[in-house]
Amino acid sequence: MIIVMKPMAKAESIEQIKSIIEAKGLEAHISPGKEVTIIGVIGDRSKLQDQNLEIFEDVDKIVSVTESYKLANKKFHPEPSRVKVGNVIIGGDALVIMSGPCAVESKEQLLATAHAIKKAGAHILRGGAYKPRTSPYAFQGLEEEGLKYMKEAREETGLPVVCEVTSLDAIDAAVKYVDMLQIGARNMQNFYLLKEAGKSGLPVLLKRGLAATIDEWLNASEYIIAEGNPNVVLCERGIRTFETATRNTLDISAVPVIKEKSHLPIIVDPSHATGVRAYVKPLSMAAVAVGADGLMIETHPNPSMALSDGPQSLTFEQFEKLMKELTPLATLMGRKL
Amino acid sequence: MIIVMKPMAKAESIEQIKSIIEAKGLEAHISPGKEVTIIGVIGDRSKLQDQNLEIFEDVDKIVSVTESYKLANKKFHPEPSRVKVGNVIIGGDALVIMSGPCAVESKEQLLATAHAIKKAGAHILRGGAYKPRTSPYAFQGLEEEGLKYMKEAREETGLPVVCEVTSLDAIDAAVKYVDMLQIGARNMQNFYLLKEAGKSGLPVLLKRGLAATIDEWLNASEYIIAEGNPNVVLCERGIRTFETATRNTLDISAVPVIKEKSHLPIIVDPSHATGVRAYVKPLSMAAVAVGADGLMIETHPNPSMALSDGPQSLTFEQFEKLMKELTPLATLMGRKL
Amino acid sequence: MIIVMKPMAKAESIEQIKSIIEAKGLEAHISPGKEVTIIGVIGDRSKLQDQNLEIFEDVDKIVSVTESYKLANKKFHPEPSRVKVGNVIIGGDALVIMSGPCAVESKEQLLATAHAIKKAGAHILRGGAYKPRTSPYAFQGLEEEGLKYMKEAREETGLPVVCEVTSLDAIDAAVKYVDMLQIGARNMQNFYLLKEAGKSGLPVLLKRGLAATIDEWLNASEYIIAEGNPNVVLCERGIRTFETATRNTLDISAVPVIKEKSHLPIIVDPSHATGVRAYVKPLSMAAVAVGADGLMIETHPNPSMALSDGPQSLTFEQFEKLMKELTPLATLMGRKL
């Protein structure tokens, strides 16, 4: 942590900051510059967390030199993590494909989808039973009924299942039926929910918030890991920008940035990132080429009648075709598919 | 709702859309244009909500012509709403000032603040007992203990109190102690929490999400009102943009936009919007001049030792001075302060 | 300038950076921290500008502690600047109102507007003769013919005139007719144009770019001042964000931020910021209350027939009413109007 003083800061002001730092048992390292003086703090800066140095006289700004997340930080855990979901490992050699409908609508719809994606080569079944929708008048999900169908789909196909949870009640229900919990973009900083997901014992798929920086995202993962649950997979699904040609802007750079800053696996969701079916294939290709550990792709038996996000869903036929196109690329990238 | 067809759409494509619309008991009004044909849908468009017309052949795009929020919409409720919090009315003639610490840290801190802001002329005491913090290692709040201090502060000063809630547990506790619930920016689309806040019976202060459009914000308020609770006050607190000179970018235009689209009262929080104490006064002035119904301003007995957001908090002396500067402006704007 | 090394940086890496700094005649001040070592550079950092230290081994990041703009910086010029345009002073006691049509369309239109705004109390006439338009098929301006009308309007009314320039040709023409050059948002980083405007000798109104940070904006002003022309007035006119309820998002906080970082005067353009006539009044009020030195407001004899930006233009009657409403607020803020 570095304290940058204002130009012509008074000697007393500098002395005052120094005293505060030393009173906390830390060391203050003063560099008197030509234009400004800077003070380096040596020692555990968390001792200063209840001290707002930036409002003291002649202080210009405080510059952090270390990240606030530790458990998710590659600096302290250089080896990439592998997260096991049922019998599927994310973060290893395989390119892991999650697929399924945005919302679970009926047993028939879900089972048909599960069989179709399994046949096409997908590894994990997704499906929403608790749907966060912008308007209260839109379909809100089948809730526990939907979770039961998820479990049935797993029993029939052997595919592990992942489902978004939006409340403690939903977590309590989901742990009975699914293999992985998903925290959606809108709840990425619902810290209460993150802690509860951490306590659940299930692996967690943590989607990036629409306005979340990569640092905030890693701090959110820290809430889960700090509960003793290291099984976190990140999912980039687009951020909010001024561009409206796509629903969100897929931040493809997030993949190499996460790979540099963290040991957690990261997958990409091109369906939610764009909201447009025609862009799912090119962005899936980009995600594999950039080094993502997997993809989450929406599929539906009849997208034109989907109760949620139909326009971005692939038909079974389109999904099967996509899987075939992804295979040689995965191979080229050294991934099994 | 308008369906815009692609240039040179086939007659069968147009006919197919028409049939779908009519099969739902709606009327399709076709305007064959020079470049493109457009189809207007006449009737209750919610009948089409499980039909994804945008993926049919030759459909270019769907344009909504009505808002998805109804209860918060000024079109159907032209008179401005007034929300009563204890004995204070928000949305009427008075400029309502909420103030207090970001986080409740101790009984002494809270009571001292309550007395100071009351003396300076504030109307409602704010204080956080459940703190959503980016890092799990930052102070997370006193929880129910903090709520008890809030209640004591009300008993001592007569000021109604508002506190942020971040979970159903927090709501269950808060209803016993406070006069108004606050839903924070990070939870603006935590729809589960919105519904529970709606059911609580208490008035709700709904902060705008960092990446939320005004339409999404009004849809979020709709979740609360749809539970039978019309007592919603909106709070603009800055949105996330590329500018980093302030912590967020205060969207001052949101005030007149909300006044045009909705009947709900709206207040402004300049403390969180900027994160910098020196900007609180000018932005408070701007908020009153633009027509806001109130302000939320952070105060602390000793900002340099505040456990949360100290750099943006005013001392009691600064707050008292600000209140004196706001008074003639409020009068000029036709507001009592 | 501070160099932050990676955790466990090798001693040789630190030594290498130290040698480079010292080879440039600067002093390196090493603070070995608990987690990371930081190196402070003492002396004129511009000596390091052709040295990319961030790509050396074990370097984590470079942190700047001083701003790159000097002439626009309040640190080196604490007194607020006053800029004279004709006989009008911007940055002094007066609240300066610039008004007129987005585009000069005809002599009649411009003269009628000039007389109307003068009668209502405005100080400077604006009007565009060179219009930067998104589409090449939209009206592009009357060019030099428009400038001649501007000059005539000044002769008839005595109001100084300001006109946007978009090329060196336009500057060469404008200096013959107008009192102040305007650099528009789209050209804020057209550095060639900035230099030429600096050389023109005329005062310059520099609009903020849609995606420009405040630091970049001040750096752009530095290009003008560095040509020996200190007469720069900044104009906040909205930045681009995800919100679409207004055309841009007026960054009202930019006013106090600029007042803290720079000595240059700053005015606000609520017409371009919102694109909606109904929001011009509340945002004008906000701008005056936040401390702006002036306003730029579009007016037109018949906004429904304006060739550019009609929807945001006020009629003469609306402008006159606005001026009357602004007057007591200006007085309250200690400004003459």
Added chain:
Amino acid sequence: MIIVMKPMAKAESIEQIKSIIEAKGLEAHISPGKEVTIIGVIGDRSKLQDQNLEIFEDVDKIVSVTESYKLANKKFHPEPSRVKVGNVIIGGDALVIMSGPCAVESKEQLLATAHAIKKAGAHILRGGAYKPRTSPYAFQGLEEEGLKYMKEAREETGLPVVCEVTSLDAIDAAVKYVDMLQIGARNMQNFYLLKEAGKSGLPVLLKRGLAATIDEWLNASEYIIAEGNPNVVLCERGIRTFETATRNTLDISAVPVIKEKSHLPIIVDPSHATGVRAYVKPLSMAAVAVGADGLMIETHPNPSMALSDGPQSLTFEQFEKLMKELTPLATLMGRKL
């Protein structure tokens, strides 16, 4: 073009709009809806461009149904365009690689780079002679001297050369020496420069502005094409968002969006998009996989001493390695490299 009336619009208001439309020789098609009435305009809407219908009484909003760009629009030119630069064709079967230093610094530096990138398999040499820099105190380029080195490099290696131009003077100089003009991000809406580039007769590489929507970008290309110069290549180089882990956010989705809306070729610049050398390889891979027609990658003989953007430049060795890694991916995508 569609005019959406407000709910309960008066019959006279609707009649007034109808009259205005018909007075321009267009047809008004009225659809009286349950909640709102909409009016479709049939015929050439440009006849209405000097009529601001949105400010008439009871008008809610105007919805465009056609794009304002025509010559760049795929609807009217379904075949992909091929642009010839020297003997290189962009937009055909080949993946075209442009490479070279951010700034031309000396003859030796440029020639060394030209030979190195040619050997590695690149097709076009880039190099900046006119550098738009945020600060006036940063290196501004060698100007015409730099252009001469570019020409020499072409003569020595046979590689066509591309150089950014920032003014009419620069265009006048550049046409004597280079094969392609580049319009940089900061000048994307410098419409004067776009027109002059259009008139130059040389092919133009048009970079996307930091805050430009895809529609605005295509409209900018329309300025060039409308001058009779159809040889425009688009270059996605990152947009400005709230994320700061990378310098800009590469909008990878822009590639498939452009391929759907326009016939123009599009390349990707991962160097400027991220500002970080380590991310150049993964983003290059992503760009090829998403379907880009080429890449622009910065190289420098000694990036640690580069006068501009060194931290994002590759060494010759790194570039050669990257080219080898791109080759099998290009083949998989059906592109020659």
